[in-house]
Amino acid sequence: MKLAILFGGASYEHEISIVSAITVKGKLESKFDLSFIFCDQDHQFYLIEPSKMKAVTFSRGEHRKMAKLGLINGGFEQRGLFGTKRHEMPVLNLIHGGDGEDGSIASLFDFFHIPFIGPRKEASMFSFDKHYTKWLAASLGVKTLPYEIVRKDEKRAVATAYPFIVKPARLGSSIGVSIVREAGELDYALDVAFEFDEVVVIEPFMAGVKEYNLAGFSARGEITYSIVEEPQKAEFLDFEKKYLDFSRSGHVAEAAVSEALVGQLRDAFKAIYAPLFEGALIRCDFFEIEGEVYLNEINPIPGSMANYLFEDFSASIQKLLGSLPDKKAIRVNYDYIHSISQAKGK
Structure with a gap:
């Protein structure tokens, strides 16, 4: 193939x-x-x-x-x-x-x-911009952390309590991301983020929160899920750690979580995937807080295609290739112009 x-x-x-x-x-x-x-x-x-x-x-x-x-x-x-x-x-x-x-x-x-x-263009719009991802999740009944938006040309007023995370809205791989613990660190963190984007997202920093990654795709109307991974990391993955993470090829261990939590994660994943992401293999990153699942980010083109989360990655890609959406071709026959020309005798 x-x-x-x-x-x-x-x-x-x-x-x-x-x-x-x-x-x-x-x-x-x-x-x-x-x-x-x-x-x-x-x-x-x-x-x-x-x-x-x-x-x-x-x-x-x-x-x-x-x-x-x-x-x-x-x-x-x-x-x-x-x-x-x-x-x-x-x-x-x-x-x-x-x-x-x-x-x-x-x-x-x-x-x-x-x-x-x-991802198709509509899915790209909502997953590439973290602000729009929040809107999408809210419309689908999937919880996210509270947030606020700061724009480069506006006043740097932040209402979120310290500590919080500053993220460029349209960038991944933890580029430009900072944890701000006190007021004296804010301007520098915003300067760094604004080097990469004119819009930044600010969210509360949740120390020690449980994180889980789940990938999947739809083929022939059925979603194939990967294993659930609990990433082992420090406070957050900086660029250097994620750079190494993108070269992962070995199969990782499945997270030791309850069937109930797996069900919650899959339900949230399906809610996000179903309306827009047909034809894509995506990975959703979630938080678990007091028994509730929160969407952190959508990775519409995950690093190394999240190959390490699938038991048989080649078979998964073959399965997805057999079920890609087919955009309907439009054929123009000029009937309208011909009818006008005939009516005018030309």
Whole structure:
């Protein structure tokens, strides 16, 4: 089965996307006929030789010597001296952050009728922006922590009690995230966050709270869930720890939790997934507070596709590929113009 892995992008998470692609290659190459398509920061696509799927290929700029690709209806096109070659196959969108998760790639693939694994544009809008994620969860009856929004061009007035977390609204991988414990730390934390986004989300910092990760996807109308993971970490995963986390490929241990809690987590996951995320494998990160489940974040393109949470990751991807949503093609026949022309005798 053919599958292209798309990675890179013009994003603060560009390098993490490369790490994820290399990891996923190792998980899928025995079961799939893989192609690797790299999107550089200037939005040029390159077909990467499988043997060159190493981080230094991109850091040294060696990818620029490889074949360039352009988008065409149904896939990609490689032009050469002796003609063109089409590359038509489903694509696994593994671009983290902007481009991959903000809806740009989803819109592009919809426009060119390219089948792909990943969030569609509507899902991207609500999961890429943490503020919109709060709105989505509230509309679906899924609890989230209380929050407030601070914008770069507004007064820096924060009502949330200390300590709290400052997060850029449209960025992942803990980039620009800070814990603020007292007033003297606020301006610096906001300055750091505003380097990456003009909108930040502020939430109370919950020390010692239980956290659980659950991934899944829908195929043929049924959701396949991963195991529930209880991440082992310090106060929160900073960028360096998450960078290493994105290269995980070994299967992790299932959290020792009750069936009742697993049921709550799955119910919350299904409520989030069902209306918008068809065609994507996502991971939801939850808090458990006093027996109640709270959504922390939606990861619409999780690091290394959360391969470590599935017993058979290759089989999961095959199953998802067999159930991708098919956008209805619109055929224009110009009946309206023809009828007007006939009425006018032209």
